[in-house]
Amino acid sequence: MKYCMLSICFALLLAGAAVRGTDFFPTVRLDSGASRAQIDSVLVSVNGDPVTLLDVLLETTGAERELAGLFTGERLLNETRLLRTRTLESIILRKLLYLKYQENPFPVPPQEIENVLDIISRDMGITTREMLEEKLSALGSSVEKLRERAKERLVTEAMLHQLCDRQVYVTPREVYEEYTSHPERWTEPEAINLQLLQILRENGRAGDNPEKYAEGLRNQVSGADYDLFRELVKSHSDSPLASTGGETGYMSTEKLRPEFAAALKGLQAGETAGPVATPEAFYFLRICGFHPAKKIPFSKIRERIEKELREKALSENRRRYEEKLREKAVIRYFGP
DSSP: OOGGGGGHHHHHHHOOOOOOOOTTSOOOOOGGGGGHHHOEEEEEEHHHHHEHHHHHHHHHHHHHHHHHOOOOOOHHHHHHHHHHHHHHHHHHHHHHHHHHHHOOOOOOOOOHHHHHHHHHHHHOHHHHHHHHHHHHHHOOOOOHHHHHHHHHHHHHHHHHHTGGGGOOOOOOHHHHHHHHHHHGGGGEEEEEEEEEEEEEEESSSSTTTTHHHHHHHHHTTTOOHHHHHHHHHHHOOOOOGGGGEEEEEEEEGGSSSSSHHHHHHTTTTTTTEEEEEEEEEEEEEEEEEEEEEOOOHHHHOOOOOHHHHHHHHHHHHHHHHHHHHHSOOEEEEEOO
């Protein structure tokens, strides 16, 4: 089993987990000078065994750093709280599974435990065991406690694989029935390739009167072939695509802007529409070509369908098993 892929495996573990409100967590972080009282606060107890904010932060630090590079403000807070909530639910499940494991324990290779510790250390930006021990000690924890947590992770994944995943088998008939029952899913949509000439309303080449500038190009653009339109784009367009002649490459017609879709309706390859007015610019659009909608052959999509059906069944099996564990447990949630 590839324990280095734990973060991916736990995506399945989390499927179906009950997610609490996103106001459940305080906003403190390990690297922001959080007080011991804050990080030691108990978030939930599982059969009397507490889970603290520190337990969660030790697993989310790396991902939170990535979120901080993607979002700011309220969006960052919401995404961070959601991540912490999901992680808390996975910890609860691990504790329930670990109790079951202790009824019939099996050996866990020490090297696999160390590998998980390496992953946690990297997420925390730590490169040596000495640095990790120092950091954990300052937080009121230890490498030994973290090692036990790593063992919980490994045991959890092994048990879920044994008790849930091995029961999943997708038959060839199920795969083919999925293919024939949902033809819209296995059809490549109609696609269109455009050349685009953009005249910005502000700060563009047109100056103070972009609408008049666009009207002045109408006759030149109308009926232009590929090469002529390409030259007009290079000379007049404000689009980032100008240097390559304005060609967009094939895209689904379903994803066209409504203004573009309306202007292109009924046109054939080689024909031009415009100027099309939008809030930010005026556009000329030339159709380079179409790819009609095409059904994907079963032979090309069979493995993908089988994988999707298997992942769905895995998720459902784990969800049902988690529900059974929770029914017999005493789980109490506490506020921040």
